[in-house]
Amino acid sequence: MNNSKKEQNAIILAAGYGIRMIPINTEIPKGLIHIGDEILIERLIKQLHEADIYKITIVVGYMKESYNYLIDKYDVNLVENDDFMVKNNLHSLNLVRQEINNTYIIPCDIWCRKNPFLLDGQDSWYMISDEINHNTNLKVNEFNELIRSQNIENESSMIGICYINNQIKDKLINRLLEFDNDERYDNCFWEEILFEDDKMIIKPRFIDSTSVYEINTYEELRKIDSKSQSLNNEVLTLISKELNVSTHEIYNVEALKKGMTNRSFMFCCRDKKYIMRIPGEGTEKLINRKNEAQVYNLVNKYGISDKLIYINSVNGYKITEYINNSRNCDANNINEVKACMKTLREFHKLNLKVSYEFDLFGQIEFYEKLRNGNKSIFADYEETKEKVYELKRYIDLQPKDYTLTHIDAIPDNFLFYDDKVKMIDWEYASMQDPHLDIAMFAIYSYYDREQVDKLIDLYFDNNCEKSNRLKIYCYIAVCGLLWSNWCEYKLALGVQFGEYLQIQYNYAKTYYEIVEEEMVKSV
Incomplete structure (x- = not known):
């Protein structure tokens, strides 16, 4: 065993709902998605073990029970984040801040072709892909510093894997505590604590974009593994059946955050847009779905509602046509x-x-x-x-x-x-x-x-x-x-x-x- 690895540990952040992964996340949390014959989070754990890192803490929240089997299988420690629905992963990391000491911090939705935990060197670093990303405001400057600015043309892709050594741990722990107690940061990613004056306080570490994938959406999963068993999803199968299409014809899946009761998403199929509603937590006690189906079938005859494609009078799943160029009342x-x-x-x-x-x-x-x-x-x-x-x-x-x-x-x-x-x-x-x-x-x-x-x-x-x-x-x-x-x-x-x-x-x-x-x- 590499002596330098004995003192290292890892924190895997797996508490989030992963709203962009809808509808896959209606059945499994993002960390348990299958890529090939492996489960995403298990691959990360195995790669940590290959690097002689066995002290692993996983912060769980959404579908937390689904991760319990990892305790017996890999001897990991699970910590529950009960506030995962109202706070982002900055809060998750703060819950285990005392574990930070020569620590890899890892999101659960990363698939690495090569083991990223075998890298030499003991300096703190944050992993950056060499792929250009136009959806961020980050760039590595001439001093090999990661900066953020509104006037950047060639942006860098943050991968999410980070190594924090014991030289800066105290500073980051204090910042975690400070930020987590400030409600302004409730929706922030933990990486916010790494920036001072829009410059990251640790150096970037580059990785080839073809060797690492962040899997945030159904389409990203399909791209990396079109035969993933996680694509055998009840909701996708339903859409495929009702629209008489293959699941590969379903694209541009986008979660809709509006709505106090339901989880809904928009998707495209054969150049038309639709909205799929999946009832939210506890709605089975609040809504009589049989009655709702009766109403929809009634009002649909008069053209006063959005066009109904499908409604299930038992579980409340519903598909309607999306009305283009529409807006809610102001x-x-x-x-x-x-x-x-x-x-x-x-x-x-x-x-x-x-x-x-x-x-x-x-x-x-x-x-x-x-x-x-x-x-x-x-x-x-x-x-x-x-x-x-x-x-x-x-x-x-x-x-x-x-x-x-x-x-x-x-x-x-x-x-x-x-x-x-x-x-x-x-x-x-x-x-x-x-x-x-x-x-x-x-x-x-x-x-x-x-x-x-x-x-x-x-x-x-x-x-x-x-x-x-x-x-x-x-x-x-x-x-x-x-x-x-x-x-x-x-x-x-x-x-x-x-x-x-x-x-x-x-x-x-x-x-x-x-x-x-x-x-x-x-x-």
Whole structure:
């Protein structure tokens, strides 16, 4: 054994969701992808062993249980990153910062033809490919320093493998701790700590671009190994079947980060674009997929939604045609909001019927139960709930024309294109008072009262009865409480919504007071 290797160790970062690897990552985490007859992370471990490096720590998060077998097989140490959904790998590395001492830091998605851990020399370095990359702002200057600038023409490719010796470990450990405690760096890669004044504090080390591959996407995997067993993916097989194409005709796969409930991605096939929806964590408890399929098949007949290609009434997988040159409604553009209210009113006038309804107060109770006895994060929740429930009496007394209602009629679910407007995402659609949709649009848009009143006037063409306006105020309070409970359930699953949760809860409190004031005035 090389004596210099005895004191070395390795940290493999494998906690991330790997959103760009969708849809492969719906079944396996990125580190367990197959290349040839090997698993990606196992190849890295074997190459470390070949270099007499046996002390290996792997930081896991997404599908963490999938990596447990490595403990017995290779005697590695697994460390869990429970915040992988809201923080990047800078946080992962900080969790194991005390392990940094003559250490290789390695991303789990690297495939190296030659063993990169047999390199001579004990100086710290960061691996750079000799391939030109126009998607970065990095360059090696004449002093063999890696710098970043906005005025670079010939950019360098960062590989991700790094060696940190004991001479600079303390400095980097301190910087890790400092950066990880600063929320500005929550979405940063760990390499941020290597830069001072836009210059990397360690030297670059070049490697031939043909001997190392970073595998971030489905198409990169297919390029390096078109016969990889990881390409035998349920979602890809489904797309292939429904569009009657081979999986090799599926290209330009791109994750769509928008959406509070689902993981969706866009893809191309035979010069057409599509969107594939894969339901997110916990949605099987929130959405009745059989009901959703019924709604989609109904509204699809009227051309008011995006074109449905496929929907599964059990698991919620859905394929729709992508609408080219489309955009979501801008809630601060009065003309676009006016068009949305016109579209919403026309949809309601269709008076479509389904066999089930959306029970507002029943859903609040349902979301509470999903918390499994855990109290709300809001100390005054019970008091707020009691006040909001007082509004039920007024709501029940008001006349209503029950019809199919979108329920989630938020600006993001209105698409503009070619002077037309489509409504999308009908997961919650049910029989309800259509005026509920106005309240939903308002609270998602974070409207103040003046904006709320303007929205109501747009829907009713400036002819809204006072009783209806007051009823919509009630709906705003109830829906605020409803969605704050929804957020609390998702929070328990590790899904964060930032200020959205607090804002929805504030609507519940504020609009109860508004209704109370208006009722006193009318007495």
